[in-house]
Amino acid sequence: MKKLLFATVLTLAAAAPALAQHAGHGSAKPAASAAGELADGEVRRVDKARGAVLLKHGEIKSVNMGAMTMSFKLKDPAMAEQLKEGDKVKFAVEQKGDDLVITSIRKAP
Ligand SMILES: [Cu+2]
Numbered sequence: 001m002k003k004l005l006f007a008t009v010l011t012l013a014a015a016a017p018a019l020a021q022h023a024g025h026g027s028a029k030p031a032a033s034a035a036g037e038l039a040d041g042e043v044r045r046v047d048k049a050r051g052a053v054l055l056k057h058g059e060i061k062s063v064n065m066g067a068m069t070m071s072f073k074l075k076d077p078a079m080a081e082q083l084k085e086g087d088k089v090k091f092a093v094e095q096k097g098d099d100l101v102i103t104s105i106r107k108a109p
Contacts, residue, residue: 037061038090040108043083044069051077053102055089063093063100072102079105 041057056069072093074080079102083089091105 038092038104041089041091043085043087043089045085046080046083047071048077048080051080053080053083053105055091057091060093063095073099074105075101075103082107 039057039060039062041055043053044056045054047053051074052071053074054069054071056067057065058067059065072091075094083105088108089105090108092103093100094103095101
């Protein structure tokens with residue numbers, strides 16, 4: 001009888017860390033919304049005069065768009081100054097009327 005009790009205590013002790021880990025997992029924060037996600041792109045042309053940029057981009061979930069090459073207006077034309085052809089970028093897009101406007105863009109690491 002004594003031997004059996006000892007075995008039970010050992011089993012519980014071994015299980016305790018796993019239980020604690022599981023509880024911590026449940027409190028994890030939900031993933032960021034699609035609207036806050038940055039899309040991947042590559043600069044094909046920079047039009048400083050128009051404040052626009054031609055990008056070859058991946059899927060953009062926030063505006064429901066698949067991968068393609070297209071022109072975007074820049075929210076601030078000065079954003080064009082930091083970009084050049086061939087740059088790999090991460091960017092966020094917003095629908096403004098008929099236009100898709102890049103609200104933020106930075107070089108991908
Ligand atoms: Cu597109």
